[in-house]
Amino acid sequence: MYVIFTDTDTDLTPEKAEQYGYHLISMPYSIDGETTYPYVDFKSFDSHAFYDRLRGGVLPNTSAISEEQYKSYFEPFFKEGKDILYVHFSRAMTMTFEAMDRAVQELQKKYPDRSFYAVDTKGITIGSLNLVEEIGDLYQAGKTPQEILNWAKEEVDRFAVYFFADDLRFFKHSGRVSGLAGTMGTLLGVRPIIHMNSEGKMVSVGKEKGRTKAVERLVKTVEDLGDHVADHRVIVAHTDAPEIAKELCALLRERLGENLNIELVDVNPTAGSHCGPNTVGVSFHAKHR
Amino acid sequence: MKAERIDGILFEAMLRQGAVNLERHRQAVNDLNVFPIPDGDTGDNMYMTISAGTQELSGKEHSISRVSSSAARGMLLGARGNSGVILSRLFAGIARGLDGKDEAGVPDLCDAFSLGVREAYDAVSEPTEGTILTVFREGVSYAEDRVSRESTAESFFDDFLLELRRSLERTPDLLDVLRESGVVDSGGAGFVCIAEGMKSALEGSAAEEAEMETQGAASARIDFSLFSEDSVLEYGYCTEFLLRLQRSKGEIERFDLSGLVSYLNTIGNSVVAFREGSIVKVHVHTMTPGVVLNHCQQFGEFLTLKIENMTLQHSERIAENRDPLRKQAPHKRYGIIAVASGSGIKNLFSSLGCDAVIEGGQSMNPAAEDFIRAFETINAETIFVFPNNGNVILTAQQAAALYDKARIIVLESKTIGEGYAAISMLDTNEENTEAIIGEMEEIIAGVKTGSVSQASRDSQLDGFEICSGDYIGFCGKQILSDSPEKPKAALSLLERMNAGESDILLMIYGCGTQETEARSVYDAVTKLYPRTETIMIDGGQPIYDYIFVLE
Numbered sequence: 084m085y086v087i088f089t090d091t092d093t094d095l096t097p098e099k100a101e102q103y104g105y106h107l108i109s110m111p112y113s114i115d116g117e118t119t120y121p122y123v124d125f126k127s128f129d130s131h132a133f134y135d136r137l138r139g140g141v142l143p144n145t146s147a148i149s150e151e152q153y154k155s156y157f158e159p160f161f162k163e164g165k166d167i168l169y170v171h172f173s174r175a176m177t178m179t180f181e182a183m184d185r186a187v188q189e190l191q192k193k194y195p196d197r198s199f200y201a202v203d204t205k206g207i208t209i210g211s212l213n214l215v216e217e218i219g220d221l222y223q224a225g226k227t228p229q230e231i232l233n234w235a236k237e238e239v240d241r242f243a244v245y246f247f248a249d250d251l252r253f254f255k256h257s258g259r260v261s262g263l264a265g266t267m268g269t270l271l272g273v274r275p276i277i278h279m280n281s282e283g284k285m286v287s288v289g290k291e292k293g294r295t296k297a298v299e300r301l302v303k304t305v306e307d308l309g310d311h312v313a314d315h316r317v318i319v320a321h322t323d324a325p326e327i328a329k330e331l332c333a334l335l336r337e338r339l340g341e342n343l344n345i346e347l348v349d350v351n352p353t354a355g356s357h358c359g360p361n362t363v364g365v366s367f368h369a370k371h372r
Numbered sequence: 373m374k375a376e377r378i379d380g381i382l383f384e385a386m387l388r389q390g391a392v393n394l395e396r397h398r399q400a401v402n403d404l405n406v407f408p409i410p411d412g413d414t415g416d417n418m419y420m421t422i423s424a425g426t427q428e429l430s431g432k433e434h435s436i437s438r439v440s441s442s443a444a445r446g447m448l449l450g451a452r453g454n455s456g457v458i459l460s461r462l463f464a465g466i467a468r469g470l471d472g473k474d475e476a477g478v479p480d481l482c483d484a485f486s487l488g489v490r491e492a493y494d495a496v497s498e499p500t501e502g503t504i505l506t507v508f509r510e511g512v513s514y515a516e517d518r519v520s521r522e523s524t525a526e527s528f529f530d531d532f533l534l535e536l537r538r539s540l541e542r543t544p545d546l547l548d549v550l551r552e553s554g555v556v557d558s559g560g561a562g563f564v565c566i567a568e569g570m571k572s573a574l575e576g577s578a579a580e581e582a583e584m585e586t587q588g589a590a591s592a593r594i595d596f597s598l599f600s601e602d603s604v605l606e607y608g609y610c611t612e613f614l615l616r617l618q619r620s621k622g623e624i625e626r627f628d629l630s631g632l633v634s635y636l637n638t639i640g641n642s643v644v645a646f647r648e649g650s651i652v653k654v655h656v657h658t659m660t661p662g663v664v665l666n667h668c669q670q671f672g673e674f675l676t677l678k679i680e681n682m683t684l685q686h687s688e689r690i691a692e693n694r695d696p697l698r699k700q701a702p703h704k705r706y707g708i709i710a711v712a713s714g715s716g717i718k719n720l721f722s723s724l725g726c727d728a729v730i731e732g733g734q735s736m737n738p739a740a741e742d743f744i745r746a747f748e749t750i751n752a753e754t755i756f757v758f759p760n761n762g763n764v765i766l767t768a769q770q771a772a773a774l775y776d777k778a779r780i781i782v783l784e785s786k787t788i789g790e791g792y793a794a795i796s797m798l799d800t801n802e803e804n805t806e807a808i809i810g811e812m813e814e815i816i817a818g819v820k821t822g823s824v825s826q827a828s829r830d831s832q833l834d835g836f837e838i839c840s841g842d843y844i845g846f847c848g849k850q851i852l853s854d855s856p857e858k859p860k861a862a863l864s865l866l867e868r869m870n871a872g873e874s875d876i877l878l879m880i881y882g883c884g885t886q887e888t889e890a891r892s893v894y895d896a897v898t899k900l901y902p903r904t905e906t907i908m909i910d911g912g913q914p915i916y917d918y919i920f921v922l923e
Contacts, residue, residue, distance in 0.1 A: 086399055243895030271720070271907055272876040272923075273796045292797055292815075292923055 085166035085198075087222050088156070092172040092354050093204065093211035094320065096128075103219030108156055110172075112353045122350055130349040134323035134360035142256050143356040147179035153186035161194040168200040170215050170294040172207045172354075173283030191294070200228045202235045203238045205283030207368040208354040211243030214366040215303045216316060217242075240281050243372045245288075246320075246364020247274040247297040252360030260285040276300055283370050294327060301365050302334045308369045312339055315368035318346045324361045331363060339356045375574055379475040380439035380744045384429045386570040387443055391422045393569025394562055401565065404558035406549045407849075408838060409825040411915050414558035417453030417737050417763075422566060424450020424739065429895060435474045440467035440484075448774065449744070453737040455559035457766040458495050458504055459566075465491025478523045488878075496766065502546030505561035511536035511567070529571045536564050549849075553831065559679050577612055599683045607682035608659040610641070614675040615652045616670055627671060632875075639663055651675065665860065681856040706800045706808075707752030707778070710791050711738060711760045711768075714913030717788060717880060724795045727752070731911075733760050733788070743771030754779045754805055756812070758791035758796065781805075785811050788913075789821035789921030792878065818873075820863045822847045822916040824858060826884075835897045843917065858885070859893050863900070871922060872901040878921035880911035885918065893918070 089095050090108040100107045105318060107351040114136070137143070160167055174180045187199045202218065204211035218236065221231050254260045260277055261284065274297040275290045291297040305312060317335060321328035330346050350362065375382065394401070398415035405412030428446035433439050444467035447460035468491070469484025470476055489509045493499050514535035515528050543557040544550040550557055555652040591800050617624045629647050632654075636643045647653075658664050661679045668674075705911070710721040713733040721729045727875030728746040732738035749754055755778050759765045765784055772780035785791040794812045820908065827842045836854040838844055845853035845865025852868040855861040871877055879897065887910065894908045911919065 271724075271792070271796060271909075272905055273879065289799065290797060292793070295875045 084164070085168055085200075085228055085337055086160050086164035087218070088169040088171075089211075089215050090165060090171055091351050092207050093170070093215045094208045094348050094351050094354070095212060095215050097122050097227075098215075103216070103224060105170075105215070105219060106160075107154070108148070108153075108169075110145070110148065110257060110351075110353045112145045112356045113300055114141055114143045118146065119352070121353060128349060128352060130285055130352075131323050133352050134355065137253070137356075142252065143352070145353050145356050147177060147182055150182045150186045150189070150365060154190060155184045157186065157190055157199070161190055161197045162195070166198040166200070166228065168218075168222075168231060170202045170204060170211070170218050172211050173205050173279065174203050175205070175283035176207060176285075178179040198228070200232060200233065203239070203243075203283060205239055205281065206242070206244055206279045206366075207357075208244075208350045209320040209364060210242070210279045212320075212348065213242045213244075213318055213366045213368075214239060219362075240372055241277065241310065241368055241370075242302050242366060243308055243369035244357070245278045246362055247276050247291065247301065248276065248286065248358055249324075250350045251275070253357055254285075256357075260287055262277060276304075279372065297332060298327065298331050298363070301331060301336055302361070305335060305365060305367050306338060306356050308371070309339070309367050310370045312367050312369075313343055316346050316366075318348060318366040319364070320348045320350045320366075321363045322350045322355045322358060322360050324363050327361070327363045335365070375526045375576070377475045377477045378436060378481070378525050378574070380435045380437075381478075382574070383436045384426070384431060384433065384439050384443075386573040387429070387439075388421065388426050389573035390566035390569035390724075391419065391426050393572070394419050394422060394565040397561075397565045397691045400513065404555045404561055404910075406553045406555065408553075408827045408829045408831040408833070408840075409844070409915065411825070412558065413453065413737065414455045414562055414613075417456040418459055418559070418562040418566070420739065421447050421451050421453075421456035425460075425463065426740075426813070429535075436476050436833045437470050437473045440470045442469070443626060448770065449739065449741040451740045451767055451770055453498070455504055455562060456737070456767045457740075457770050458492050458559065459563070460770070461495035462488045462492040462504075462508060465489070476525070478519055478525060478528050481528055482512075482516050482519060482523060486516070497621045498635075499512075500547070501559050502543045502550060504563050506543065506546060507536055507539045507557065507560035507563055508733045510539040520540045522822070526571075526574050529567075529574055533564075533567050533571050536560075536567055540564050548912070552833070556608075563812060581817050599681055603683060605659060605681075605683070608657050608720055610657055610680045610682050611640075611653045611661045611664055611678075612667075613653075613668070613677045615654060616675050617650045617652065617672040621671055627652075632668070632671075635667065636664065647845045650894045669782050669831075690872075704750075704752045704800075705754065705797075705803075706805075707750035707755040708758070708795060708798065708800075709746050709750070709755060710758045710795060711764050712788060712791070713760075714880075714882065714911045716911040717913055720792065720909060720911070724792070725800070726795065727755075732756075732764065737761070737764055737767060740767050740771040740774060741770040743768055744775055747771070747775050747780065750778070753779055754781060756808075758795055759783075760785065760788045760791055762786045779805075781809060783816060785808070785816050786794070787819070787821035788880070788911075788919055789878065790816045790819045792921060793819040793923055818923060820847060820869055822852070822869050822918075822920040822922070823916045824853075824862050825867060826858075827854075852888045858917055859896070862893050866897065866920060869920070869922060871897070871904060871920070873905050874922040877901065877904050877906045878909065878919075878923075879906060880909045880913065880919040880921070882911055882913045882915070882917045882919070884914075890918075 088106045090110050092110045109123045111118050111120045161236050204214045272293055273290050275287045276285050276286050291300045318329050319332050336343050383546045398419050401415030402412045425443035425447035428442040444464040447463050450633050451457045451460040465488035469487040478620055489512050499505050511532045517531035518531045518754040540556050540560045543560055631644055633645050636656045640656040642657040644655040691923055707727045709724045709728045711730045711732050712718045718729045727750045730738045730742050730746055757768045759768050768782040771781055794815045797815055825845055825847045827838045827844050830839050831838050836851050838854050842854050843861035844851050845857045845861045853861045853864040898906050
């Protein structure tokens with residue numbers, strides 16, 4: 084018997100979590116010293132209101148949760164005699180999993196018979212979400228943790244995510260993207276194209292001028308890099324840029340088939356704090372990342 | 373008696389007088405502008421260029437070879453604008469022809485001037501007839517044909533100048549744009565001014581005025597950026613004046629010069645003071661020129677006064693080691709230099725990742741030397757240069773040819789928009805330089821830049837009846853809109869440029885445009901062209917009230 088966990092950084096909403104049977108760990112952000120835990124401190128996420136604040140010049144911070152917080156999430160299930168499989172966002176992007184490791188070590192001393200399994204999605208937001216949902220399906224289908232880990236070993240690298248940025252302030256503030264043509268402070272219509280590499284880090288892979296070309300670049304990337312795209316979810320996410328996201332969806336359907344299973348999601352505020360408003364991206368099944 | 377041969381002393385006087393005469397007609401040459409907006413600067417460019425040459429001269433050199441080569445070197449480095457570059461190469465050719473000669477007779481002049489023609493034509497990849505090139509070539513060819521045994525240097529110059537003037541009058545027959553605008557070629561006109569000055573010196577009439585020109589040129593070369601908001605006054609001010617002792621202020625006969633000198637030594641150094649009758653000449657280096665002046669004014673009033681910040685003077689002399697940080701600049705694969713004017717636009721380029729932004733543009737073209745200084749501040753294997761004007765490209769190329777410590781690639785960006793479009797997409801992670809060049813050229817070709825500026829005279833162009841004071845919108849050399857109202861001229865320009873078909877519209881408003889007006893134009897543009905991503909920038913540039921960059 085085991086339960087599955089994921090965190091809010093993977094863009095999974097409480098409603099969907101319930102469908103799959105996921106328990107959700109809330110990853111906080113803070114603005115002006117006030118810390119907010121998504122889906123703990125609010126019921127539903129008002130994407131427009133949040134990203135509009137960022138447009139107004141607010142630069143949020145994100146923080147790791149503590150060892151104690153991890154314990155309070157995990158211990159009740161160990162106590163009940165259940166094992167845990169945690170499908171989490173990229174370890175390479177955060178220090179938070181060190182606290183988790185310590186918490187798990189402590190708990191395993193206390194509950195030596197219990198097992199803890201972790202899947203590093205090596206992504207964040209929809210880069211993780213595609214894997215989170217696939218694993219949710221497997222869980223629902225009654226797969227064992229080991230079967231899921233084996234699946235993940237092959238498949239984590241097969242879900243690619245590409246997105247473009249609109250405002251570099253947020254990326255610079257978070258310091259989490261490498262190769263961002265370093266010196267640019269103002270984008271002025273230039274959109275860096277960023278992806279998550281197989282180490283789970285955000286890397287800039289080029290740039291495009293203007294929204295139209297940037298959207299086209301994403302579509303082209305799905306065409307070129309995609310592998311059995313239609314057999315999996317294609318997830319499109321945006322940070323309060325629904326028009327551009329819909330344009331991307333329409334183009335994807337036009338070029339890759341009308342029956343494409345496209346899911347349109349809002350980027351969660353904690354991950355969104357790193358990329359700022361008007362970011363649009365796509366996650367899909369690929370030959371490689 | 374006519375001068376038969378020209379030596380170094382005389383040639384220097386001729387060059388100086390040429391510069392003086394051009395200075396006198398500088399504005400008139402500037403105004404020979406095809407476009408009816410006040411952005412012509414051929415006179416300025418040519419004057420700055422020839423002054424950079426005469427500045428190298430000491431007045432003591434007897435060899436015409438040395439004088440002409442020093443002047444040519446100064447001009448090559450100081451060349452601004454296309455006409456300045458051509459002028460510098462013209463004199464470089466002449467200097468080559470005079471190489472090794474102490475003085476020049478008529479045959480030497482013929483040879484040297486012919487070399488000048490060849491070198492000037494080589495300066496541009498596609499020589500245009502009806503310009504300074506034609507005027508000079510025809511002048512030389514006519515003078516050569518008239519050479520006889522009786523010819524003297526002076527008669528050679530008489531013929532030369534006669535044909536220069538006639539050729540200048542013919543330039544509108546060769547260039548349609550000149551004929552349509554009813555002007556003669558500005559570069560050719562500038563050269564005629566120089567030649568007139570040279571001839572009058574040859575006739576020995578004008579040594580004094582040449583003196584004045586030296587001073588003008590010196591001040592033109594000062595680089596004010598050397599003394600910034602954060603600079604510390606280290607060397608003080610070189611303070612020089614002539615003081616007329618006044619009877620109303622005391623007995624002139626009892627004025628104590630040695631007392632003044634010892635006082636000046638307490639608040640300065642390098643004191644030189646002497647007296648002739650009621651005039652006292654004072655030279656002192658001091659941190660507090662005001663104190664010196666107040667003290668001296670108790671004895672009389674000033675006839676002349678000159679105070680110069682010696683950090684600027686000093687920096688001229690130690691230019692080689694001016695920037696102590698230069699040697700530590702991290703080595704990079706690529707450096708980027710842009711030419712821009714307007715504080716907002718300069719900031720824009722800095723934020724795009726330019727290592728240096730050279731001030732200049734349509735008016736105030738930078739000199740080749742300005743580029744070389746910028747090259748020296750960048751420790752890179754390859755430096756990309758993005759001019760903002762067709763009149764800057766040649767200067768940049770000349771600077772590139774004179775510099776050998778890095779590979780210099782001058783992209784032919786002719787507007788601020790082309791430079792922005794290219795630099796913003798320049799990927800410094802790309803290892804293949806040729807690929808970058810190809811991409812930059814492609815981007816530059818895909819940019820349309822439109823500008824709005826105020827007409828400075830009535831004219832008829834491209835089917836528009838333009839009244840002085842109207843706002844005209846133009847793209848390249850073509851006028852696309854004309855209205856007494858600036859926002860109307862701007863919006864109708866955008867319509868003619870099919871702004872709705874572009875992905876990106878960068879709207880850069882100049883120092884002559886109020887922010888509220890720019891905002892209303894921006895609002896109108898975003899409504900008219902919702903598919904086009906419009907970005908508004910306070911460029912602060914002169915002359916162009918709006919610059920629109922469409923991609």
